[in-house]
Amino acid sequence: MTNRTGWKPGMAKGSDAPAPGADVGAGGATRGIAYEERLLFEHASAGARTGVSLPPAGSDFDPAKELPSAMLRGEIAGLPALGELEVVRHFTRLSAWNHGIDTGFYPLGSCTMKYNPKSSEALARLPGFADAHPLLPAELCQGSLELMYQLERALSEISGFAATTLAPAAGAHGELTGVMMIRAWHVARGDARKKVLVPDTAHGTNPATCALNGYEVVQLASGPDGRLHPETVRAAMGEDVAAIMITNPNTLGIFESHIAEIAEIVHARGGLVYGDGANLNALLGVARPGDMGFDVMQFNLHKTFATPHGGGGPGSGPVAVAQKLVPFLPLPVVVKESERYRLVDDGKERPQTIGKLREFHGNFGMFVRALALIREYGPEGLKATGQLAVLNANYIRAGLKDVYHLPYDTDSLHEVVFTDKALKATGVTTMDVAKRLVDHGFHPPTVYFPLVVHGALMIEPTETESKETLDQFIEGMRAIADQARVDPEGLKSSPQKPVRARLDEVRAARKPVLRWRPGMKVE
Amino acid sequence: MRYHPHTSEEIQEMLAAAGARSLDDLFRSIPEPLRLRRLLDVPPALDEIALFAEMRRLAARNQTEHPPFVGAGAYPHHVPPVVDQLLLRGEFFTAYTPYQPEVSQGTLQALFEWQTYVCLLTGLDVANASMYDGATAMAEAALMAARLTDRKKMVVSAAVHPEYLRVLRTYLASTHDEIVTVPYGRDGRTDLGALSRAVDDRTAAVIVGYPNFFGVVDAVEEASALARKVGALSVAVTNEAVALGLFKGPGELGADVAVGSFQSFGNTLNFGGPAPGFFATRDANVRQMPGRLCGATVDKHGRRGFVLTLSTREQHIRRERATSNICTNAGLCALAATIHLALLGRKGLAELARLNYARGRLLREAMSRAGFRPCFSGPSFNETAFDVGDAEAVVTRLARRGLAAGAPLARWYPDDAGMKGALLCVATEVHTPELIEMFAQAVRGRA
Numbered sequence: 001m002t003n004r005t006g007w008k009p010g011m012a013k014g015s016d017a018p019a020p021g022a023d024v025g026a027g028g029a030t031r032g033i034a035y036e037e038r039l040l041f042e043h044a045s046a047g048a049r050t051g052v053s054l055p056p057a058g059s060d061f062d063p064a065k066e067l068p069s070a071m072l073r074g075e076i077a078g079l080p081a082l083g084e085l086e087v088v089r090h091f092t093r094l095s096a097w098n099h100g101i102d103t104g105f106y107p108l109g110s111c112t113m114k115y116n117p118k119s120s121e122a123l124a125r126l127p128g129f130a131d132a133h134p135l136l137p138a139e140l141c142q143g144s145l146e147l148m149y150q151l152e153r154a155l156s157e158i159s160g161f162a163a164t165t166l167a168p169a170a171g172a173h174g175e176l177t178g179v180m181m182i183r184a185w186h187v188a189r190g191d192a193r194k195k196v197l198v199p200d201t202a203h204g205t206n207p208a209t210c211a212l213n214g215y216e217v218v219q220l221a222s223g224p225d226g227r228l229h230p231e232t233v234r235a236a237m238g239e240d241v242a243a244i245m246i247t248n249p250n251t252l253g254i255f256e257s258h259i260a261e262i263a264e265i266v267h268a269r270g271g272l273v274y275g276d277g278a279n280l281n282a283l284l285g286v287a288r289p290g291d292m293g294f295d296v297m298q299f300n301l302h303k304t305f306a307t308p309h310g311g312g313g314p315g316s317g318p319v320a321v322a323q324k325l326v327p328f329l330p331l332p333v334v335v336k337e338s339e340r341y342r343l344v345d346d347g348k349e350r351p352q353t354i355g356k357l358r359e360f361h362g363n364f365g366m367f368v369r370a371l372a373l374i375r376e377y378g379p380e381g382l383k384a385t386g387q388l389a390v391l392n393a394n395y396i397r398a399g400l401k402d403v404y405h406l407p408y409d410t411d412s413l414h415e416v417v418f419t420d421k422a423l424k425a426t427g428v429t430t431m432d433v434a435k436r437l438v439d440h441g442f443h444p445p446t447v448y449f450p451l452v453v454h455g456a457l458m459i460e461p462t463e464t465e466s467k468e469t470l471d472q473f474i475e476g477m478r479a480i481a482d483q484a485r486v487d488p489e490g491l492k493s494s495p496q497k498p499v500r501a502r503l504d505e506v507r508a509a510r511k512p513v514l515r516w517r518p519g520m521k522v523e
Numbered sequence: 524m525r526y527h528p529h530t531s532e533e534i535q536e537m538l539a540a541a542g543a544r545s546l547d548d549l550f551r552s553i554p555e556p557l558r559l560r561r562l563l564d565v566p567p568a569l570d571e572i573a574l575f576a577e578m579r580r581l582a583a584r585n586q587t588e589h590p591p592f593v594g595a596g597a598y599p600h601h602v603p604p605v606v607d608q609l610l611l612r613g614e615f616f617t618a619y620t621p622y623q624p625e626v627s628q629g630t631l632q633a634l635f636e637w638q639t640y641v642c643l644l645t646g647l648d649v650a651n652a653s654m655y656d657g658a659t660a661m662a663e664a665a666l667m668a669a670r671l672t673d674r675k676k677m678v679v680s681a682a683v684h685p686e687y688l689r690v691l692r693t694y695l696a697s698t699h700d701e702i703v704t705v706p707y708g709r710d711g712r713t714d715l716g717a718l719s720r721a722v723d724d725r726t727a728a729v730i731v732g733y734p735n736f737f738g739v740v741d742a743v744e745e746a747s748a749l750a751r752k753v754g755a756l757s758v759a760v761t762n763e764a765v766a767l768g769l770f771k772g773p774g775e776l777g778a779d780v781a782v783g784s785f786q787s788f789g790n791t792l793n794f795g796g797p798a799p800g801f802f803a804t805r806d807a808n809v810r811q812m813p814g815r816l817c818g819a820t821v822d823k824h825g826r827r828g829f830v831l832t833l834s835t836r837e838q839h840i841r842r843e844r845a846t847s848n849i850c851t852n853a854g855l856c857a858l859a860a861t862i863h864l865a866l867l868g869r870k871g872l873a874e875l876a877r878l879n880y881a882r883g884r885l886l887r888e889a890m891s892r893a894g895f896r897p898c899f900s901g902p903s904f905n906e907t908a909f910d911v912g913d914a915e916a917v918v919t920r921l922a923r924r925g926l927a928a929g930a931p932l933a934r935w936y937p938d939d940a941g942m943k944g945a946l947l948c949v950a951t952e953v954h955t956p957e958l959i960e961m962f963a964q965a966v967r968g969r970a
Contacts (some may be wrong), residue, residue, distance in 0.1 A: 015733065020844055022837075029540055037632075039632065039635070039636060039639075039679075039737070040636050040639075040861075040865050041636070041639060045869055047870075048870050049868060049870075050863065050867060050868045050870055050871035050874075051605070051614075051866035051867070051871070052603055052866050052867055052870060052871045052873060052875070053603075054875060054878055054952060056878075057874065057877045057878040057880075057881040058881055061881065061884060063877065063880055066884075066900065066902075067740075067902050068772075069919075071740060071770050071771060071902070072769060072770060072771065073769070073770065073771045073772065073775070074873070075870060075872075076644065076869060076873075077870065078639075078643050079640075079643060079869035079872060080868060080869065081866065081868040081869045081870060082865060082866075082868055084605060084720060084866060085810075087605065087862065087865045087866050088605060088609065090865065091609045091612075091615075091633070091862055091865075092609070092612065092628035094608070094628070094632055095612040095615050095629050095630065096614065096616040097614075097627075097628035097629040097632070098614040098615060098618045098626065098627055098628070098629035098630055099614070099626035099627070100613045100615065100616070100617035100618040101617035101618075102614065102617045103613065103614055103617075104614025106617075106618075108619060108622070113617075113619060114526075115617075116613075116616070117526065119574065119575075121611065121616075122575075123575070123578045124793075125607070126578065126579065126580070126582040127587055128581070128582025128583055128584070128585040128587055129582050129585065129794065130790060130791040130792065130793055131587040131590075131599070131792055132585045132587050132792060132793070132794040132797075133587075133591040133593055133597055133599065133792050133794070133795075133927055134595075134792065134794050135591075135593050135595055135597070135927070136585070136586075136587075136591065136598050136794075136927050137918055137919065137922040137927065139923075140585065140586040140587075140922055140925065140927060141584075141585050141586075141794065142584040142585070143580075143581040143582055143583065143584030143585040144581075144585055144794045147581050150569040154565050157563055157564050157565055158563055166709025169655035169656060169659065169796070169797070169853075170655060170849075170851040170852070171848045171850065171851060172838070172848045172849055173655055173659070173849075178698070180693070180697065183697055183732055190940075196710070203838075203839075204837070204839040204841070204842045204845070204850075205838050205839075205848050205850050207838075207842040207843035208838035208841075208843060208845040209840060209848040210843060211843040211844070211845070211848075212694075212697075212698075212847070212848050213697040214698055217842075217843045218674040234969065236769060240859045254552070255550075255552040255553050256554065257554055259557070260554070260556070283535035283553075285559065285562070285563050285763060286550055286553070286558060286559060287550075287553050287557050287558050287559055287863070289555060291559070292557050302851065306526075308617055308618035308828075309617065309618065309620075309632075310615070310616050310617075310618075310853075310854045310855030310856075311615055311616070311618045311619065311620070311627075311630035311634075311854040311858065312619065312620040312621070312630070312634075312652065312653075312851060312852055312854030312855075312860075313620075313797070313851040313852045313854045313855065314655075314797030314813065314851075314852075314853045314854070314855060314856055315851040322638070323908055325825075330693070353691035354687055354693055354696070355690075355692055355696070356658075356686060356689040356690050356693055356694060357659075357690060358656050358658050358659055358690060358796070359597075359656050359657060359658040359684065359687060359795070360597065360686070360794070360795025360796055361685040361794065361795050361796065362795075362796055363793075363796040363797040364793050364794035364795060364796050365793040365794075365796065366687070366797065367796055368578070371578075372578060374565060375566060375568075375574055375577065375578075376567050376570075376571070376574050377524070377568060378566065378567045378568025378569070378570055379563045379567070379568075380562065380568065381524050381527075382563055382565065383562065383563070384524060384527055384658075385527070387546040387549065388527055388529065390549045390550065391534065391537055391538065391543075391546060391549060392537075392539035394549055395540055395541050398541045398542065402766050403857075405626065410552070411552040413549075413550075413552070428625075434623065438623070438625055438626050442683070443623065444626075446621050448840070454586050463526075463527055464526050464527070464528070465528070465529040466529070466539060467528075467529060467533045467536075475670070484647070489946055494634075495626075498625040498626055498628070500561070500624070500628055500822040500823055500826060501625065501823045502625065502822060502823050503624045503625065503820050503821070503822045503829075503830050504821055504823070505624075505820065505830050505832065507819075507820050507821065508818040508820035508830045508832040509832050509833055509835075511822075512809065512816075512818050512832060512833060513818055513819040514638060514650075514816055514818050514832075515635070515638050515639040515642045515648075515649060515650070515807070516635070516636070516639040520819075522819040522820065522827045523825060523827070
């Protein structure tokens with residue numbers, strides 16, 4: 001492994017005071033300069049200080065004379081008053097307390113934390129895109145409409161479906177859209193059904209989405225190989241089952257290789273097959289859900305197509321459907337008529353539509369970024385994405401399987417799930433491993449999920465990480481396993497390097513403090 | 524491929540380590556018939572220069588050189604460059620939901636600040652970490668009201684944003700909740716007589732706009748009193764949040780829930796998305812709220828820090844018994860709004876609101892000089908519907924000059940003959956007095 005800066009990982013054990021320059025994690029983490037920064041509201045609030053430059057409103061009128069004074073408020077007490085530099089410094093300091101993909105490796109399983117191209121950010125900010133009002137007359141927004149049309153076509157091809165709606169705002173919103181379409185399809189056939197089958201490895205959004213649609217959730221157990229088996233589905237499938245929701249590859253990173261047979265079983269009894277596309281990255285250019293028996297699937301553009309995760313959104317959750325569900329797609333739909341593009345937004349043109357899912361046309365800013373990535377990759381780049389994502393996960397698996405317990409020996413695709421079982425004798429848990437990774441300079445993997453795996457550590461490296469980074473991560477994980485044996489207590493006191501040590505989550509829930517109030521004290 | 528860092532030697536080395544003969548071999552768990560045996564049929568790869576040329580071609584097919592005179596739920600405002608430059612710090616925009624609080628204190632503290640801003644502006648106790656947008660926030664408010672009251676009837680003013688109402692209908696299609704709409708009067712406010720007749724002991728929520736879709740400041744106080752009398756929740760819906768810098772917070776007027784969009788703070792139009800939806804309510808309802816909540820706590824050394832909390836409401840813990848299925852929300856958009864609000868400050872927010880009121884006033888004066896009267900007599904903020912004769916014809920005519928004239932209300936109210944000429948127009952701080960005058964003359968056909 002090359003080491004251009006000359007540092008050698010040499011982590012301080014536990015609470016030892018490290019020698020200067022000695023405390024360097026496998027991912028390069030040291031104690032940098034970090035500033036304490038109070039809340040905005042704890043800065044001065046008096047005075048006329050402001051960080052904006054606005055034209056004068058004029059003094060020839062007084063709202064209080066023109067409007068009922070009972071409706072008006074004065075300046076809002078509690079709002080801070082800061083200058084521009086103070087605001088810049090405040091948020092710059094806060095940003096330094098975060099670990100992002102730009103900071104370091106972020107193997108958060110099932111979240112597909114790949115690099116977010118800077119090009120895409122620049123393109124989404126082109127004034128023609130950023131300043132376009134959603135209700136522009138069609139002749140003034142042909143560019144936006146053409147872009148949406150191109151993205152819709154590309155996503156339909158990539159997933160192997162007939163058509164795609166871009167409207168949903170995030171993955172879970174896409175799930176909601178997909179299950180609404182399933183419901184509408186059944187209702188249109190005069191066959192309203194009651195249940196949806198969901199495997200036990202599913203994301204929590206799947207059962208929550210079913211409940212929002214008024215469906216009863218039937219949980220299916222996955223087999224000893226981590227897969228859903230046809231006989232399990234056959235036993236649960238009945239005339240009252242509307243659909244099955246399957247994530248493929250599933251949250252164990254395992255391909256549901258019986259998918260075609262499962263789809264046949266469900267279809268034979270009048271059900272539909274929903275695909276949760278959260279893990280689509282593994283299949284890009286390699287296989288298509290639309291070719292496997294799925295009837296509908298949501299994308300997560302913030303996962304597969306590298307639109308930024310933004311600290312929790314915005315996402316974008318387009319939904320692709322097979323031909324039979326096309327009439328039920330939500331509005332609006334972009335259509336191309338000779339060389340002109342138009343939004344169909346009136347239910348009269350689409351009488352079976354499930355309706356509108358949000359106020360306008362979807363998270364357009366994310367469409368620009370996703371299409372930019374698809375255009376830069378082209379067919380070969382998309383295929384390489386799926387292949388390299390899977391290669392990286394398998395490389396990590398190979399590098400760690402002798403020190404961490406692998407609950408399923410089945411082939412991994414884009415992510416691999418380990419557990420803390422091999423560390424059991426030391427008393428070190430998955431949470432300790434996660435927190436110690438922070439001291440090494442890595443974001444922890446997804447922990448304690450999927451729920452079917454006790455003490456799960458779910459690692460998804462993505463294709464944008466270099467071998468050098470993966471080697472460092474493997475080294476860090478191995479160092480933690482070693483430390484668990486010789487210094488479990490030191491490991492439990494991690495993380496030591498961030499601005500805060502382990503936080504008391506029980507207290508946060510027991511005595512909720514959910515906003516600042518004057519005189520607020522949390523101690 | 525610049526985002527794929529491996530050399531071919533490294534790939535071979537890694538394949539050997541993983542015990543695979545080839546990249547294809549890694550996919551042996553996918554049955555042969557399910558694999559794609561061709562390349563995807565998408566356009567060929569572009570280098571960065573060609574990519575920028577193509578995307579610029581698309582962007583240039585939009586005409587956005589003049590600020591639009593249409594609001595209707597998405598408002599053209601000036602976004603100080605500070606907002607974007609801070610958003611572009613990769614530590615913010617390349618992080619995800621702060622599941623690991625020790626390495627996410629930046630996002631968490633900013634969310635706590637966002638929640639506080641939403642509370643201060645709405646006059647309510649508690650706000651969540653954001654929603655997808657205003658329309659879905661309103662639908663979630665209705666669902667929360669149904670849970671809290673165990674009732675199924677939603678009484679909604681017809682002057683609430685009609686796209687929000689469409690989304691509510693979609694959301695409630697499977698739950699069999701009932702939606703009753705209440706007409707508006709000539710003042711553009713909800714008809715209070717009709718509202719009091721519609722509200723009864725089966726009512727879960729009473730929903731009005733504030734300001735409403737017509738830009739009119741609606742009767743939240745009266746609607747809230749009616750709701751309270753029958754044990755229903757009062758929900759105020761705000762599309763143009765700058766108005767909250769001039770008008771009382773809905774919570775001060777008795778609303779139990781305030782929802783809507785904070786797009787007006789720090790977020791460009793983006794053809795309608797993304798934008799930060801907000802959701803605020805009273806303390807008593809906190810355990811039935813949808814979405815993420817950030818809370819303050821201490822670390823093991825007693826130092827204040829922040830975490831996501833009350834997660835037992837949420838899908839990743841509660842699964843089918845969660846209060847909502849929402850997971851990812853609009854975090855970065857909420858951060859943009861928070862930064863803009865921090866820049867504005869106490870006085871700046873009041874000034875921006877007063878300025879928007881002033882520009883709305885100028886627009887009314889200019890339109891009046893051009894011979895157009897407001898459709899509604901109620902008090903408005905920066906948005907007003909004018910009777911321009913044939914609103915669609917005006918939109919088409921001004922589009923030829925690259926101007927977005929406004930939203931013809933007949934699109935949403937086809938059954939109201941009085942709406943045929945109604946054109947909903949907005950003027951904010953980005954519309955100079957000269958531009959406003961030019962616009963009014965252009966609507967008249969004189970400029």
